[in-house]
Amino acid sequence: MDCTLQIFLDDRWVDCAQIELNDGLCQWNHLVMYAVEHTDAPLSLAEPVDMHLRAARTMPAFLHDLAPQGAGRCFLLGELKLPDGPDADFPLICAGAFNPVGRIRVAEAADYFETHVARHPGARGLPGLTIDDVVVRSAEFKDRMFLHGMLSTGTTGVQGAAPKYLLTRDRAGLLHGDAILPDADATQHLIAKLPRGNSAADNKILRNEAAYMRVASALAIRTHADLPTLHGDLLLVPRFDRIASDGKVVRLHQESVASILGLPGFDLRPSLFEVVAGIRKVVTDPSAETLEFIKRDVINLAMGNTDNHARNTAVQLVEGKVRLTPLFDFAPMYLDPEVIPRALRWYRPDTRVELTDWADVLAALPVSDHERRMLALELSRFAAQIERLPDIMEEQGIDHDIIEFLTQYIDTQVRQLKALQPPEAHHAPSEPTYP
Ligand SMILES: Nc1ncnc2c1ncn2[C@@H]1O[C@H](COP(=O)(O)OP(=O)(O)O)[C@@H](O)[C@H]1O
Ligand SMILES: [Mg+2]
Structure with a gap:
């Protein structure tokens, strides 16, 4: 064939x-x-x-x-x-x-x-x-x-x-x-x-997806200029892989992270360190995209979006530059009746032990000390925005019980990010550095 x-x-x-x-x-x-x-x-x-x-x-x-x-x-x-x-x-x-x-x-x-x-x-x-x-x-x-x-x-x-x-x-x-x-x-x-299924939870997830995207946009995560809108139980999502103008359509290159990592099939679960390495290999500005990716993971953790598999992140080629696409499929997936555990995690490259604190993740990232300091500084600044997350979620109309449930997860993120003051002592990278 x-x-x-x-x-x-x-x-x-x-x-x-x-x-x-x-x-x-x-x-x-x-x-x-x-x-x-x-x-x-x-x-x-x-x-x-x-x-x-x-x-x-x-x-x-x-x-x-x-x-x-x-x-x-x-x-x-x-x-x-x-x-x-x-x-x-x-x-x-x-x-x-x-x-x-x-x-x-x-x-x-x-x-x-x-x-x-x-x-x-x-x-x-x-x-x-x-x-x-x-x-x-x-x-x-x-x-x-x-x-x-x-x-x-x-x-x-x-x-x-x-x-x-x-x-x-x-x-x-x-x-x-x-x-x-x-x-x-x-x-x-x-x-x-x-909605994915017929349950009330499926409906609730989809109903909140538009508001989730507005929250991400308010946090200056890269989102499409046209945000999704909810119509009854249907979410209308403007596409960012097509540009229509003057009777012509431009189709942009778009490719999942699974594809850039060379992962066949749908079930493989790379460590998030491998995901970052794969993204850095193809994007035009590796340090900017690493920061963007980590911020997205912060909000995944803070807002219960557990469905972070390797086909829910993609890169695109726009005007000669490769970058992460605007965010998509960002929703309160912890509510899913099929119970979706967080798909991808930060497994330390050498020991394969899962890291759950941003200080440890940054220390293990094979980047230059200069870049590590930049990441720590930007993420510690991001803490101030994450601290306001309950208010932002409220303003954007996310269900109250979701906000209440997430409070503890938001607090954890705020605490970890605030602790990321630019490190005094340099962490010696244990792995070879990314190009
Ligand atoms: N706004 C968008 N523009 C272009 N492609 C998109 C957009 N949103 C999603 N996609 C693509 O469509 C696929 C399915 O959308 P997604 O929201 O992930 O659905 P599901 O919740 O069923 O996984 C994504 O994996 C991505 O390839
Ligand atoms: Mg998806």
Whole structure:
């Protein structure tokens, strides 16, 4: 089984690589013309554009970012009549990755989608919907979703467990399935996210996600300029991997931390020290992004966002610079009925012992003393903002019981961060320093 990858450059899809999977061996290479002409546009920041043939027992890690998950995955497994499991990933990508987040797609999946649309001519040219139509799940919306919505919205191209649809706003402000609306008519790209399950807790998590994002923004964490908004039990999240203007759409490179670390599959749990090392290898300003990442982890801990797995952090390439994307999937996940323990933790590189105090984490980070002092100073300043967190959460409308529950976690963060006065004595790094 093989497939061709395409990348969206200069307003068109360009063939860039071939992937072949046979008897558990995955081989892939860039197309020669692509390798010659586009060394500046890699499929993954961890994979330089070259002429090498790569071979491995697993698919390249970046391909897992394109694998359908959640509701889109279930739908497509049914369409393809496949049992679920890791072996389903490749066929699912070959059919479902026609419109993923980011700027890479699979040519065969684009064909699969066109065939689907040809079977359902009604999928194109439908009138747009208002957000109210979508929220009340009008008969028309239901019909569209069940008949061909999973595909027309491009839902198989977005990951995560919560049911979601990719929607695009046209010039009149009406919403369409993302995969259906031509770029020329698009003005804004959105993810419509529904609660993960049917419980009151699932609902509460989603209801608070918009307010959580406003809190992060108030704390000067990098957030998208357009924050998510709540409509009934539907969260409308403006996308930061697409820029629509003048009848054209720019698709930005976006890639999960799992992908830049070369982690295949969905269940691997790197230490947060490895995550930081991976981020530093690809970003333009390693010390700024390390600080940003640590601040995000502070608020994860302070605000009970336990779901910090390696696909809930991503990097993007904007105007020639690589950085962490704006924050996403930030919510009171400690409430999840399936009980989501904190996925990634700071395991000391040498002893593998978990570190739970910022002073210890900073001491173990293989950075220069200058950078360590900068981090300590900035984080001790951040303490003043975290101290105000209960008030900020209140101002942004987060449920009172959540704020009350989190008080002890906020206090711990404040105490630890305040203790991070710039160190008097230099900590000698025990590991080699990051470049
Ligand atoms: N605002 C956004 N812009 C672009 N991509 C996004 C945005 N928010 C989420 N994503 C992408 O969509 C995926 C699913 O969204 P997420 O909020 O993580 O859903 P879930 O709660 O189901 O995990 C993310 O892993 C990320 O790749
Ligand atoms: Mg997620």
